[in-house]
Amino acid sequence: GNNNSGKIKIAVVTNCTDPFWDLCEAGAKKAAQENDVELLFRQPERMAAEVQKPVIDAWVSQGVSGIAVSVIDPKGQTEDLTLVAKKVPLVTMDNDAPDSGRICYVGVDNKEAGRAVGRLVKKILPNGGTIALFIGSTTSANGQARPAGVLEELATPEANGTRAKHPLRPELEGKYYGKYFLVDGESKTDDGLKERAVTNARDMLNRVDGVPDLCFVGLYAYNPPAILEAVRARSLVGKVKIVGFDENPETLKSITSGDIEGTVVQDPYNYGYKSVEILAAEVKGDRSKRLKGSAAYQVITKDGGPEQDINGLRIKFPKAVDYERTVRDQLKSVGK
Amino acid sequence: MGLGRAPMTPRLRANGIDKRFPGVVALSGVTLTLHPAEVLAIVGENGAGKSTLMKILAGVYQPDAGSVELDGHPVRFDGPREATRAGVVLIHQELNLAENLTVTDNLFLGREPTTGGGLRVLNRREMAARATGLLAEVGLPASRASVRVETLPPGEKQLVEIARALGTAVRVLIMDEPTSSLTQKETERLYAVIDRLKAGGVSVLYISHRLAEVVQCADRVTVLRDGKNAGELEKRSITHDNMVRLMVGRDLTQFYPKIHRPGVGGAAVLTLDQIRYRGGPDAPLTLDVRAGEILGMAGLVGAGRTELSEAVFGVRPLVSGELRLDGLPIRVSRPSDAIAAGVVLVPEDRRLHGLVAPESVGFNLSLPNLDRLGSLFGVRRRKESDLHRYWIDRLRIKTPSAAQPVGLLSGGNQQKVVYGKWLARDPRVLILDEPTRGVDVGAKAEIYALIDELAGRGLAVWMITSDMEELLGMSDRVVVMHEGQVAGELSRDRLNEEAVMRLATGGEEP
Amino acid sequence: MMRILGVLALLTALYAGLVGTYLDNAPAHEPASKTQERIQGNLVDVANIQGRYGVIALGAALVIITGGIDLSIGAVVGCSAVLFGVLMQSGIHPFVAVPLVVLCGAVVGLGNGLLITQLKLQPFLVTLCGMFVYRGAARLLAGTVSRSQTIEMQPDFSSALQSVRYFLVGKNIKGELEFPAEFILLLVLAGVVGFFLHRTAYGRYWYAIGHNELAAKYAGVNVSRQRVAVYVICSALSALAGVLLFLDMPSIQSDSGGQYLELYAILGAVLGGCSLRGGEGTAVGMVLGAMVLPVLENLVSIRGLKSDVIPAVIGLTLLVGTIVDEFIRRRSRLNR
């Protein structure tokens, strides 16, 4: 007999390993304690459905009472998740698979959050400019939704993805989204390699050398610090604006110091907390915890700002210093 | 000779040495005594345990029982390094050189002259100076010093090994078949080296299957049979017949079979017509190998005999000219083509080219014959084991079973496996490159009888050999090579050592 | 023979651990039959994955037996999976697409083999370049492919795709795993490979080449042809594994599908008794070797190990397994 065998087991499977998910784990742990359930938390080695699936299968077969999954490819995974949802209560988090029969979704709408990034860019470069997007991969759901959101926001109301050469540097091909010229017309990917994230930014800096009104956008958590590292090495801090995504501690610190303009965060701590809370309640037949719609992202800048209603969501604009403190406290509980 | 005086303590003594390998008792209770400044020859059949004993003396193996004394003190070498330090140096039967390094590097490998203390910076000047001297001792030109070993022919590699041993502070030099790939000329130079060592007080253990050499250079002979001492011979009683009797346990009378072969001089089976091959000499070469004859081919080390045979066997691409079998042109671009045409090669270096050492005797016997053992899609087990049994019996291959890894057999028995795999194919032309390298007298006699019988039945045999005795004893006709070219041809009645040597060194036909 | 004992011991220990974990963790009230059912279900899941690993391990092992190596396996798996999806989406019937993909795999292997034998390039280098090239090819073909996306685009293929899926992967129309079809496929393929390896002339040639290429050549073996054949088989099997991956997994991302599988395949082959020096290995060993990693991964998941601990546990288990294996072999050699 195992000393845990009496407890209810709640499982959380993320889409990959990342400090982002450490925050989520912290939240999940907290909720597990409060609800007196056993938590199984797993960050699979790579962001690939083929790595995630065996873990989900193993846990479902072992008889967990509820499972939360960060979906990688909603369309592809729907069928499998439907099977899962038939056996145990399923919560999707971070990325949704709406048709899977999940009981609810915990997470922001990545595309909406991407639009918030676009708005930051617009605010920094109101008269247009040259931008570059950096991301790990564009084959996952969030890897597609975030750049799409950014560009959609930039494109309104004028040009949308019109092919063009850069007005000052004709060798640079790209696309116009509104007044913004996207170099190469695509996001530069680094396949999750942090070192390559730096070299990608560095090479881009070399190419756009001398171009005014630059803004680099990093859409995975590690991208903004990587961009900043390259910008520093070229002594271009302040000249090249940086906008990020997610709450990487380095990013938050650099926002406070003014080297990065801002970032859009998802509050993964609450993803973990809410997922476990909902599932634990569900086991007891309590459906009241279920969430409706998607959660609100937050926009972090140096100086913060008042809350606003945007597209039906109540959005907070905390100061970077404050938010950094919150994150740090959250992380402490997982010992990171 | 003046060395008859009885020394006080022997230089090296081995007492009651036992050594077992899985399934094989290699040595049991072997005793050996080696006096200072003495050449002691060890003879015995293949698998008698000679190499094993030498490896024990040189610290490569540890004995299961028994003791070794050096100058009266018991010693136990935990590795070749310690043995070398104590002055016991072994030249292995198989070549052991780092062929990617230069000759000089190999001469000093493991004991480089260095400066700089722990940094062990090579003292290149000293290396170069000493290398020249060492090479000169074995008769290699100084120009070889900076050449990568892999570019040397086997004979020269063997000389490099010997030179390397000479470079140590050697007190006991063990040479395990040093002459198996040497021609007469180099062998004689080796005798001179041995004489000089002896004069300097060095003791030499000398293993050879060429009994004439033993007669010429040994002071004493120890004979091993089946891993046991089989007797000793003092200088005056060292004769071919005495040694053979002790080794084999019976008399071997007819050593070189001399069957009258009417077919000699018959139709050419294999014709090399004006061929030139890649890496060979510029001038074309023409040669016939006739049915039912044994064509001997002589030449010095590096004369290009091996290369020529490889060109015929499809290893070296032909640049021009034509090969004909029974008068019909054949295309040979890889060994399988030659084999399909009935031309097979017993290569010079059996470990490299002849055998898949870790695999079994049976595996090796079957390998080129799989197309005949059922189809390629299904090897008929019964037929295969019949073949194994037949050839193991026929060639008297000494092995516990057909499943024994061939690399664990003694050298001579390995050689017999190579014969077996080819003879099982019923070839038309049998190319033999150093056919009895490392083969004991008894087995040699068997192989000679076999070759002779096959030739008598119409097989064309092309025998490349550096062993003068073998050449003179077996050949129906001899072709002598010099610098990649045919220097001359000698029919049986004009065949003698002097004529061969003259042609081989570039002299005129008598 | 002895080479198999070590891996057998390892597997036995792992399976015992797996079953033990289930029994320990079984809820107090659960009837034994139900626990057994869950164990079985999990073993079938694992067997299916083992089957897929095994298919590539067979290919890797053949290449290793001839003294070569193939680092492009993972990329070929990924590329084939993507190709399979793209072919069907472009209107090629599944029954045609499967052999076509395997054929493409064979062509890839032919390329590898010819570069290695004709241009005498090092296998490690050729297949490492291949790893980039085939990964790149996958990315050029598509971003993400999945069954559901394919059926959406080609609804006609739905039932054909379903039957292919049933026979190759064992999943019924609802996506439930009915039997470990991939493992059965592995057994069939291992039988074929074993037949070639142990009963035909070709097997002898491969062993001979692996031990001593020159001696094989001098014995009349057409070394180049055999080498090429082995690379062709390896890549064709990898392509087949790509098909399996597509059918089994919810979705395939072109930038990461099949990643690392070359290492797992080689690991399986080596655990199963192949030596990277060539010339050694048995078909039974390959199957057993390939079974190790999936059951090990399953075990660590089931036991709910922390994500951070998992790599170390896997590495140490494999290492201990290898050491045990070596000792068993050494002992058996002494006692012979």
Added chain:
Amino acid sequence: MMRILGVLALLTALYAGLVGTYLDNAPAHEPASKTQERIQGNLVDVANIQGRYGVIALGAALVIITGGIDLSIGAVVGCSAVLFGVLMQSGIHPFVAVPLVVLCGAVVGLGNGLLITQLKLQPFLVTLCGMFVYRGAARLLAGTVSRSQTIEMQPDFSSALQSVRYFLVGKNIKGELEFPAEFILLLVLAGVVGFFLHRTAYGRYWYAIGHNELAAKYAGVNVSRQRVAVYVICSALSALAGVLLFLDMPSIQSDSGGQYLELYAILGAVLGGCSLRGGEGTAVGMVLGAMVLPVLENLVSIRGLKSDVIPAVIGLTLLVGTIVDEFIRRRSRLNR
């Protein structure tokens, strides 16, 4: 000698392509001196990365020369980077931490080497297990480490860390890259390695062991000790590279820092003339070989190639380079 010509040709072509791209793309009005400055800036960037690659390529090459292989390089790099951060955070002075990390690397190499020589395990297997184990160790040590986090926890170390950074990585206090310190470090280390390889008895032993282990053993070389030494050097160099990585990157994630570097290191060594069969390679070649990939990656990204095309282009270029190299060598052999 000839082994170097091929890689030289490849490098020349790549550098010519790089400079050509800059010249082609230079804005019409830009003075030549400015263009040149930009080119130089980029070359320094690239050189720094080449330096880091080179350090591990040296280690990989030594192992390869003795006929071994080390697949744990990447994991050791990552683990050392994390360890470096953790040590400093726990109060160990940077000047002490650097040698300590390198020492730990050496201990890891000792472990690899002893397992390989004493237990006679296959290097591929041991170091593959090592890859898991050391990656796991990194994850157990910490999630993410970074310079800024370290300085925050140990403000006293700030200036020492900065000077270490300046001398090893060439970045000043503002993070500007002033000179390619990593490349200079590589040259120094290559000098040392070259000295050992070509001028001392040890080098002779390594070549001899790689080509014919038995010959070396019979010649009285302590083969095991030399093998162990080489693994120790390789892992120590990897650990040094980990320190460099920590100093050069904004942050290191324990789950992915240094990933794939073993492949890049081996690739560098092999391009530089090492044969995986052992016994071949020169120090100059190693440096040149390690220079290829960074400049190639830089070239493709400077030219603005689409992310999806890049892997294929890199793979094909390397393949063509290898083929050219082979032809040059074959030709030189014929003309000898």
